[in-house]
Amino acid sequence: MDEQRQAQREALGRLADRLSERSLGxxxxxxxxxxxxxxFVASQSMLFFEPFITALCSPxxxxxxxEGLEDRDNVEWVIARLEAAEERRGQRTPDTDG
Structure with missing residues (x-):
């Protein structure tokens, strides 16, 4: 994996974690x-949503x-990460919640 894609996935992963933590997965x-x-079009429209997105990630x-959301492989990757996080969240019980 090239450095740019790795950096994109790390940023997307941090966003996925924050969304999951806020029950938005x-x-x-x-x-x-x-x-x-x-x-691709959706990633371009992120300029409109910048004030909201930057509440969940660093500038x-x-x-x-x-840039990462322009690539459908990255979209699939972040969906899989969110699904895994949601599954883990659903398996928690009141006794195991922190």
């Missing part, structure tokens, strides 16, 4: 799945995330 998965055919990660 399911809606993020739905949105990414629905937008897959338009992933340095923002551009990496936008």
């Amino acid at each position: 399911a809606i993020a998965i739905f949105t990414l799945e629905a937008g897959k055919p338009l992933s 340095g990660d923002y551009r990496l995330i936008a």
Whole structure:
């Protein structure tokens, strides 16, 4: 994996973790799945959503995330990461919650 893709995946992973921590994983998965055919256009529209996105990631990660979402392989990767996080969250019980 080249350095650029690795940096994109690290930034996307941090965003996925933050979404999951805020119980937004399911809606993020739905949105990414629905937008897959338009992933390039959707990544470009991130400029409109910048104030919201930067609440979940650092400004340095923002551009990496936008560039990363242009690639459908990265979209699939972040969906899989969110699904795994949601599955782990669903397996927690009140006794195991921190």
